[in-house]
Amino acid sequence: MNNRFQVEFHFRNALIFDGDGAEPFKGDIGISDGKIDFVAPASECIEVISDKEYDLAGMALAPGFIDAHTHDDHAVFDPTKIYPKLSQGVTTIVAGNCGISLPPLTLNGQMPPPPLNLLGNSGLFKFPNMASYRKSLAKNGHAVNLVYLIGHSSLRIKVMNDVTREANSEEIRLMHNLLTQALNEGASGFSTGLFYPPNEAASEEEVVGVASAMKNHGGIYTTHMRDEGDDVIKSIDESLSTAKKAGVPLLISHHKCTGRQNWGRTRETLQLLEEHRPSLPLNFDIYPYTAGSTILQEDQVSEETRIMVTWSKTHPERTGQELGDIAREWEVSCKEAARRLKPAGAIYFQMHEEDVHRLLKSDIAIIGSDGIPEDEHPHPRLWGTFPRIIGHYARELGLLTMSEAINKMTGLPAKVFGLGKRGRIAPGHFADLVIFDPKTIIDKADYDNPKVPSEGINAVWVNGKEALNSGSIGVSNAGRLLQSDFS
Ligand SMILES: [Zn+2]
Structure with a gap:
């Protein structure tokens, strides 16, 4: 007999990472009312009625x-x-x-x-x-x-x-x-x-x-x-x-x-x-x-450590530059350059x-x-x-x-x-999900160009609502204040 599910959203054919560290498996999940309703490996026969279906062939799905x-x-x-x-x-x-x-x-x-x-x-x-x-x-x-x-x-x-x-x-x-x-x-x-x-x-x-x-x-x-x-x-x-x-x-x-x-x-x-x-x-x-x-602190500055300025209230034009270069140009020590740049970050x-x-x-x-x-x-x-x-x-x-x-x-x-x-893909857990391409996911931001989105993230769901799709912000108020419970 087949398992039958009626859900809001049905994600099919994903490579599922359960969040517990187990090897990923191919399968489907369904979500309703902000929670994961079912998780079914591809080997399981299921019948699903859903409001909307997503085919995630080639994609990974993780908490x-x-x-x-x-x-x-x-x-x-x-x-x-x-x-x-x-x-x-x-x-x-x-x-x-x-x-x-x-x-x-x-x-x-x-x-x-x-x-x-x-x-x-x-x-x-x-x-x-x-x-x-x-x-x-x-x-x-x-x-x-x-x-x-x-x-x-x-x-x-x-x-x-x-x-x-x-x-x-x-x-x-x-x-x-x-x-x-x-x-x-x-x-x-x-x-x-x-x-x-x-x-x-x-x-x-x-x-x-x-x-x-x-x-x-x-x-x-x-x-x-x-x-x-x-x-x-x-x-x-x-x-x-x-x-x-x-x-x-x-x-x-x-x-x-x-x-x-x-x-x-x-x-x-x-x-x-x-x-x-x-x-x-x-x-x-x-x-x-x-x-x-962190913030630029003189006591953290030495001539040997490479330091880059992330912001400066007194010299905003120096943002993104190296402290050593600034000090050379000003003909002062790195500590003195740091003092002049403060308040600043590095x-x-x-x-x-x-x-x-x-x-x-x-x-x-x-x-x-x-x-x-x-x-x-x-x-x-x-x-x-x-x-x-x-x-x-x-x-x-x-x-x-x-x-x-x-x-x-x-x-x-x-x-x-x-x-x-x-933090887990399991029935009854909140539907906080990320869908990504495991073959291409990679960071693109570096020290010279730090404000660059990563590649390979396809969609992000927060409490069962789509918060991000193909780089565009979707539902922007689905987050909640969570409180630790160690009991
Ligand atoms: Zn810290």
Whole structure:
């Protein structure tokens, strides 16, 4: 006897990646009311009645990608600003990373102190709590799903009169309570950016004091660590200890080993993380490039490191140029050139390709673009991360299988963030889908021309609605605010 299904949309003859890392299989799926109704391998006899049918012969179908690390806190409101993600097949983004979040900080016209200016201008900081941000999201609508973290720098600036010192017990209590409130109002976790000035004076005890708000409530701790160079091991130790003391899962942000003298040390860092896996839910996110990007900081500038300017308030005409060239032209040191360009953003070429390979292969790695949507001349990771991993690292280099690559951007991050019924192609799961050509999918953005859409993404569906078709934005308000559930 045949199985009979009546669905809204019937996708036929696709190469299906289930998101769990299993080998792909040919088959059909049906979706109704925003959810996957059935999944049927080609060998199964089925009868399907549908409102609309799509023949996907030659195409792959996978769960929509989850971008585990973004700074799309404001971009999410605008479908054109979220286009770099949609065009890569991303259906869920995690924002509020690196200690910087919009709520619960309000800045009445003051310039946001770096690195909060990564998110945009002072006018954006207008949400006194998560509830008001959530309300604004609901009113505006958004194209992709959002998971939100509350940033420690934002809390510190809200609560403390001087962020260059450690918080006192009263300030820790206030931040703890603000985080608790945000978790009650829809936030999913807490992020630090201990590398950055507004956050660096925080001790481990302070971070534990705030993060422990998640102990009973549930939530994930993500950290842009204090140091990703010479002291990377010390920083990982601190992160592990913080998460254990606070009793929360740990996600290390954009893991890397920076500086020539630290190349190859991912062997050490992976071994250390491996040792702690039995005692702590533990992952890291990574983007597939050997350059990082953030604000331009003089203390990060050296004559040896190649640095490219992504924006500059004082010298906007220098955007896209190399710091070394600018310094030569001005006949000053690179540090002095950086000082004159500030406030500014930069791309730092500071990692080794072998480290990127080693980290990408790790089975605790998930994928996060760390793209900065407001940058004038952004790092290409904003537009290329996901197709680059599938097309370049999986198909071309064979570093991992396409199924493994897709698992790191679907099923695995859904588990890491406690997103039940997401990240898998299975009946009852939400219909977040990406349809792509496995033979051609590839990134096209590079350092010289960073704003170029990837190739091979055919269509993207968010909660059962077509959000992107052949490069054109479709339904732009199908996204939802998702909240982690670790119960
Ligand atoms: Zn960061």
